[in-house]
Every structure is written in C-alpha cells, then in structure tokens.
Amino acid sequence: MSYELHIVDAFTNERFKGNPAAVCLLEQPQPESWLQQVASEMNLSETAFIVPRPDGYDLRWFTPVGEVDLCGHATLATAHVLWESGKLPPDQMASFMTKSGRLTARRDGAWIVMDFPAEPPEAAIAPEELVQGLGLIPRYAGRNRMDYFVEVDSEETLRTLRPDFAMLARVEARGVIVTSRSTGSPYDFVSRAFYPATGIDEDPVTGSAHCALAPYWAKRLRKDELVGYQASQRGGIVKVKPDGDRVYLSGQAVTVLKGQLEG
Template identity: 45%
Template sequence: MELLVRFIDAFTGYDCKGNSAAVIEVKLPLAEQLMQEIATKNNVSETAFILRTKNKYEIRWFSPLTEIDFCGHATLASAHYLFEEDIKLKKVVFTAKAVGDMTVEKHADGTILMNFPNQEPELVVTPPGPLLKGLSIEPAEVYCNAQAYFAIYNSEHDVQTLEYMTSELIKLAPRDVVVTALSQKYDFVSRYFWPANGGDEDPVTGSIHTGLAPFWARRLNKNALIAYQASERGGVLHCSVNHDKVHISGRAVSALCNSVTI
C-alpha cells in the first residue's frame, strides 16, 4: 500500500521558514511501530497521521524519536492540507487522547485559527539542577506545566544568545524546556529545546504557546498577543487567551508531496 506524504511549512507564509511537518491521511489505523518508522524516515519535527471518523479527524503526532501528546504546528499543517483538498471546507475538528477535541477554522485572509486547551504553567520554587546547568544564562524565574519547564528571562537578548547543553536538558524528560522574554517588536519571544522527545531546538512550537500565551497575558494584562519563536527558521504566532482556551493562528505553505510504500 502506498501512502501520500505532504510536507508543509507551518507558522509561516514563506517556503523553508516556520516549522516543517509531514501530514499523512490514512483510511485505516496503522500500527504504532509503523507510524514511528515512517516519522523517523521523514525526519521532520513531527509527522501527523489523520484518520477521518464521522464528523471529526483522529490525529496522532510522531517526532523522529517518539509519539508526542500534543503538537500545534502539525495540527496547523494538517488543517492546511484538508482546506486545500476541499476549498469549500471552513472548519475541521481534530481529536487526540491527551487534549480532546480541537476546532480549527480557515479565515478569508488565509490564516488558520486553532482552539486549544489553556495549559498555563505554575511557579517552580526550586528549579531542577539539570535545568540550571543546561542553560548558559540563569533564568530570573522558572515555571512548569505538563509539557515543559519555562525559563523566564528579563532580556530578549538573553533568549536569543543563550546556549544549551543537551546532555543536561535530556535529564528533565519527559519534560522539555522553553526559554522566553518580553520583546520590543513582538509581545514576547521564545526558543524551545526538546532533546528527550524530538531533537535539540524546535523551529516553531505551537503547543508550548498554550502555556506561554496565558503566562504573558497575565503579566501584560492583555489577552491578544503576537509571539515570535526565535529559531534559525523562525515563526510568528498570533495568540489570544479566553479563560480555559488559547486560540493560536498562523499561516502555512505546502512544500512538496512524496510517497511511502508500506
């Protein structure tokens, strides 16, 4: 059987920017081992497998290393693919075990709006040693949610220039690490490191903004924010916080289509 693999750049309007995801629509469930083998071969941040069930799509995300509970950019890429396949389609619902139902809408200007659960982090009084050893600059504060440790900095320059030690950060598994600060051009900037789950630095991480957006919304006393993930490829995310939901929107660009035989 041959599966079509669509490679899509998410959270960008330009080729080879943002974060690349592979999207595979399947007609029947695949074995976990097979999905992992395909994701490892694709070797992008995430491969999303989507399966239509009645009026929604089951979605699962795999990095080259392991299955991921929640991935924003591959959800955006999956919606982009479905909207391109059916130009009349305006809304799609994805469902995943860890986060439940996620409604995604296409706007007239080409942006795609995703509705995710609010995953605001909580203060960590005593940060773990590997976190402090693994970052070249000591953070002003540390917060945490189920996904990652949040290292808060007073300077955007610190976020952009700090170095990280993979051998220390991997000890924080299953959690990853995000570093963040206020920004002059945007509301806030961040970088995301995930050696335990996918790789060293992720280009653009939609899921972590379900924690970053409510954190900075509280600090800035505003619910609508523009974020920039300051990786080499970079990406812009428009976020808004509404009680138990975080709305994240962005653009996506289809890069190429390939096939895999199973």
Template identity: 45%
Template sequence: MTTLPIYQLDAFTSHLFAGNPAAVVPLEQWLPDETMQLIALENNLSETAFFVPVENGDADFHIRWFTPTVEVPLCGHATLASAFTIFNQLGFAGDEIRLQSKSGILTARRDGEAIVLNFPVQPIVPGTASDAILAALSQEKPQEVFKVVSRDTDYVLVYESDKTVRDMKPDMSALGALADRGVIVTAPSDSDDCDMVSRYFLPALGINEDPVTGYMHCVVAPYWAGKTGKASLIGYQASARGGFIECTVEGERVHLKGRAVLYMKGEIYLP
C-alpha cells in the same frame, strides 16, 4: 504493497524554508502504532501528523502526532499543516474542521489565507530546575521557574531580557541527559513586532530545538497575558528558522493564528 499519500509543509510562515516543517499523512484507517512511529522516524521532522475521517460523532477527523521517538498529546504546527492539507489538498468544503485528539476536540478554521487553531490552555505551576539544567542553558539565572501541568517533565524558565533568550546556546548533550523532556525559555520582547520571545529545547526527544511551536504558545501566551493584561499577543519563536504566532487567550482556550506553505507531496510505499 500499500501506498499512502504524504505531504510536507512549513507551518507558521507565509514562505518556504521558514517556520516549522511537518509531515502530514492522511489515512483511511489507523496503521499500527509501531508503523506510524517508524514513518515519523523516517521523516526525521519534529512531528508527523496522521489523521483518519470520523464517520459519526463530534469531529470530522481523529488526529495523532509523532516525533521521531514518541507520540505526543498535542502539537500545534503539525495541526496547522494538517488543516492546510485538508482544506487545500483534500477539498474539504467547510470553513471549520473539528479534530478529535488526546487533548480533546480541537478546531481549525479559515481566516483569509491564514488558519486559526482553537487549543486548550496548558497550565503551569511553580517548580524548580537543578543548577545543572540552568548552567546547561545560560550563565544568567531565570526570574521564575515553572513546570507544565500536562507534561510535568517540561520546564518553563522566564528570563528578564529577550536578548538572553535569543542568544542562548544550550549545551544540548548535557541538557538531553538532565531534562526528561523539554525546556521552554521565554522573556518579554524588546521589539515592537511582538510581545514575547520564546524557544523550546527537546534534546531528550531527539529534537535539539523545535523551530516554531503551537503547543508552547499555549503555555507562554496565557502566562504573558496574565503579566501584561493583554488577551491578544504576538509571540516570536527565536529559533534559526523563526516564526510569529498571533495568540488570543479566551478563558481556558488559546487561539493560534498562522499560515502554512506546501513544500512537497508524494507517496509512502509500505510492504
């Protein structure tokens, strides 16, 4: 029997039972993809991160992320959770971790009690969404519709009012059948504590709503930076758990600042 350490953390929050939960599984060498996918399914969280040390090269670790159903090329909250684990549970001595991933080299550096992730901007292009998708989301029509270039099945719908985004109650069954992957909805904030309000629905991937999403802010932060002329913005993800992410857009990169809290640690028993 093989045992593996596992950690579960709440990311993009400073207290438990908020933000976005993620599982983290440190490895010495990769497991078969099928096994990692089964572990992610068993965990039943939006993402489980796995990483292995890199002996030589430009990175300290190689990281991968799995939802309960598929591997994804980029995930912010599970990277934040992994960095917290490496810094605070595995005794990493430095102040910056370099991570090799399917989205290139990512970094995570200490900033007081927070961690700052350096991620690539996720460009968007004008797109269209069917009337059925729009109706499954809201009776109000979006001002603009985009698609994410790197994930061309992800829609981005921009609304005029943050109340529309906050109060949205999608028909998840219909949305899961209509949208191949996910739908991001966003609007300018009406409050003083953030610049933009967003949500991310992925019923097609078995996740009705992702609570707080680093990847999504690599989409919406550059958009709102362009609209407002502000390079630094605060995003609020208006899910039931909710969470704030401090975003700074610098060229083709987005810096995402947040905290994480350890909820649980244990062992996985594999035959």
C-alpha cells in the same frame, strides 16, 4: 499500498521558514510501530497521521523517537492540507480527536485559527540540570504538565543562548520553553523551545509551547491578544488569544512537497 503525504512549513507564509511537518493521510488506523517508522524516516519535529471518522478525523503526532500528546504546528499543517487538497470545503471547520481531546481549526483569511487547551505554567523550582543546561539563573521558572517554562531577563539573552543539550535531556519533562518580553520589535514576546529528550534539540516553532506562553504573557502584559515570535534559526510567528481554559493559536502555512508514501 501507498498513502498521500505532504510536507508543510507551519507558522510562516514563506517556504523554508517556520516549522516543517509531514502530514500522512490514512484511510484506516495503522500499527503504532509503523507510524513510528514513518516518523523516523521523515526525521522532522513531528509527523501527523490522520484517519477519517464520522465527526472529523483522528489525529496522532510522532517525533522521530516517540509519540507526543499535543502538537500545534503539525495540527496547523494538517488543517492546511485538508483545505488545500479539497478534502474539506474552505468554510468548513476541521475537527480532530487527539490525546489532548478535541481540537479544531478554522480559516480566517490567510490565517488558520486553532482552538487548543491552555497549559499555564505554575511556579516551580528549576532543577539543577535545567540551570546548568541553560547556563543561567531564570528570572522565573514554572512547570506545566509537559514542559518547564523559563523567563530570562532580555531578548538578547534569549537569542544568544547556547544550551547544553545533553544536560537539558536529563530534565524530567518533555522539554524546556524559554521566553522573554520583546524589545524593539512588533512582537509582544519572544521564545525558544528545546526538546532534546524527544529527539529535537531546538524546535523551530512550537504551537503547544504557546499554550503556556499565551496565558503567561497575557497576564504579565495585561493584553487579550498577543503576537509571539519564536526566535529559532528558521523563525515563526504565532498569534495568541487566551480564553479561559482554552487558547486560540493563529498561524499561516505553506506546502513545500506533495507525494506518495509507499507502505
């Protein structure tokens, strides 16, 4: 048996930029062990698996080593595939049932706008493994249900970070989001995201991290709509708009591969 498989670069309009995700289209649910084997074979930050349902799609995300509760770039990639392949009309909203509830995506010109839960950080004491792993004392440290959240003193500090990933892997969280206000660029804030405990030392562009970044910087900068740049080696742009307990994340996507996965 074979399954339709796409690889899409998300949060970019250029191939080989942004964050690559694999999207596997299934007709019916498959065993979790098989899903994990496929994700390990793809060896990308996330592989998304979708199964049709009467009111949309069931959507699950797997890293090379395990399932995650929330993933922005693979959701963006999945919506892009559904429209590009003609499985959804261009004007129809994509609706996904996930471990984080119902998520939706709609097209807005060249951009895709996703409706995600807000995940604002609450002030927390940075554990020693976090301080040693980053090699600095945070300006601010916080925590949400998934990640630690750290603000540093400048964009230069953020861009030149050389984390100790073995130490960060010992932090009891999914990962660590590091951010600063942007200086001298068209972006409001910049960020990087590290997930060594889930098999990804540095994620290229992390949609779910912006569920924390959006409410944090909206409050700090007193702006309703912001543009963030994730300053990884590949880089990517995420537009954000907090709305109560939700966040609208906007990004672009481009397909780099279409094929068949032999099951």
